[in-house]
Amino acid sequence: MEEGCSLNRANCRSKGGSAGFKVAILGAAGGIGQPLALLMKMNPLVSVLHLYDVVNTPGVTADISHMDTGAVVRGFLGQQQLEDALIGMDLVIIPAGVPRKPGMTRDDLFNINAGIVKTLCEGIAKCCPQAIVNIISNPVNSTVPIAAEVFKKAGTFDPKRLLGVTMLDVVRANTFVAEVLGLDPREVDVPVVGGHAGVTILPLLSQVKPPSSFTQKEIDYLTDRIQNGGTEVVEAKAGSGSATLSMAYAAVKFADACLRGMRGDAGVIQCAFVASQVTELPFFASKLRLGRTGVEEIYPLGPLNDYERSGLEKAKKELAASIHKGISFVRK
Numbered sequence: 001m002e003e004g005c006s007l008n009r010a011n012c013r014s015k016g017g018s019a020g021f022k023v024a025i026l027g028a029a030g031g032i033g034q035p036l037a038l039l040m041k042m043n044p045l046v047s048v049l050h051l052y053d054v055v056n057t058p059g060v061t062a063d064i065s066h067m068d069t070g071a072v073v074r075g076f077l078g079q080q081q082l083e084d085a086l087i088g089m090d091l092v093i094i095p096a097g098v099p100r101k102p103g104m105t106r107d108d109l110f111n112i113n114a115g116i117v118k119t120l121c122e123g124i125a126k127c128c129p130q131a132i133v134n135i136i137s138n139p140v141n142s143t144v145p146i147a148a149e150v151f152k153k154a155g156t157f158d159p160k161r162l163l164g165v166t167m168l169d170v171v172r173a174n175t176f177v178a179e180v181l182g183l184d185p186r187e188v189d190v191p192v193v194g195g196h197a198g199v200t201i202l203p204l205l206s207q208v209k210p211p212s213s214f215t216q217k218e219i220d221y222l223t224d225r226i227q228n229g230g231t232e233v234v235e236a237k238a239g240s241g242s243a244t245l246s247m248a249y250a251a252v253k254f255a256d257a258c259l260r261g262m263r264g265d266a267g268v269i270q271c272a273f274v275a276s277q278v279t280e281l282p283f284f285a286s287k288l289r290l291g292r293t294g295v296e297e298i299y300p301l302g303p304l305n306d307y308e309r310s311g312l313e314k315a316k317k318e319l320a321a322s323i324h325k326g327i328s329f330v331r332k
């Protein structure tokens with residue numbers, strides 16, 4: 001027997017207790033879930049990390065729990081442990097559900113993922129209705145409205161606490177724009193508004209920071225690459241899934257922003273898909289300020305050029321249908 005195995009764990013001094021937030025990841029054993037769990041275990045703002053999935057959480061939890069960082073990690077396996085995974089959580093991140101294969105749209109995932117997100121949100125409404133919820137599961141343009149309807153039915157809906165994660169679109173946009181401009185991507189900030197699928201992903205290149213101008217050819221290239229970044233990865237992975245590593249990076253960047261807002265940091269601004277009055281649609285992704293209670297301010301779109309105005313009309317048409325589909329799924 002290895003040295004140390006004979007140590008009775010019950011005799012160990014209790015671990016943890018550092019101040020910080022309690023975070024749950026639902027779908028924690030998946031392609032996104034595992035690197036997301038790894039990165040959240042490294043986040044000093046996290047004191048407790050709950051890893052929930054319907055498969056493989058004991059192994060992932062044992063593995064991650066050996067990292068010598070502050071967060072205490074606990075694993076939860078299967079529907080019967082969902083409530084224990086959720087009780088007391090401040091932030092719940094949901095990457096549960098199936099990913100795309102080549103030739104599929106995100107909407108093709110609706111039939112499976114809608115039910116998964118609905119069940120998980122029913123658990124949140126029951127066990128941690130005050131938690132901030134980050135939805136990653138696709139199609140985000142429909143799963144966020146599904147979550148909202150579940151919370152409305154339960155009487156717990158707070159639009160400030162429900163956020164669809166579109167951070168990967170911003171991460172990609174910063175990367176691709178930086179490549180074109182010959183800059184460090186960390187110096188570039190591209191607002192991406194609308195939603196998270198094809199033409200609903202609307203980069204506002206006229207508002208890039210630092211202020212930059214682009215040729216029409218560059219605008220066409222960048223818009224197409226940002227809108228189809230997910231498909232680029234799905235095709236490169238050739239049937240084994242969609243973006244997982246860049247998504248885990250983006251999810252952690254976004255979750256960290258939520259936690260910094262919850263801590264009371266000033267000026268925490270990110271884009272996300274939320275209940276919104278920025279357009280006539282009930283949900284829309286745009287720049288917003290995160291604070292102690294979640295979304296504290298949603299910013300208007302700002303001046304758009306003709307190209308962006310036309311993109312916005314296309315985005316709104318597709319978004320309206322996806323939002324309606326999500327709402328109808330719960331109201332049916």
Ligand SMILES: NC(=O)c1ccc[n+]([C@@H]2O[C@H](COP(=O)([O-])OP(=O)(O)OC[C@H]3O[C@@H](n4cnc5c(N)ncnc54)[C@H](O)[C@@H]3O)[C@@H](O)[C@H]2O)c1
Nearest residue numbers: 027029030031032054095096097098099136137138168247
């Ligand atoms: N928002 C975004 O920008 C973005 C980016 C990439 C992927 N995604 C989406 O994230 C989702 C997950 O992608 P992935 O690559 O991690 O997939 P994956 O198949 O590798 O992992 C999904 C995990 O969810 C788990 N799961 C399934 N049903 C569950 C349930 N009822 N409760 C809890 N867990 C459950 C699975 O067991 C699996 O471990 C997909 O829908 C994908 O389209 C979104």
Ligand SMILES: O=C(O)C[C@H](O)C(=O)O
Nearest residue numbers: 100138229230231242243
């Ligand atoms: O493209 C996908 O299906 C996954 C994700 O939404 C992405 O943008 O990478």
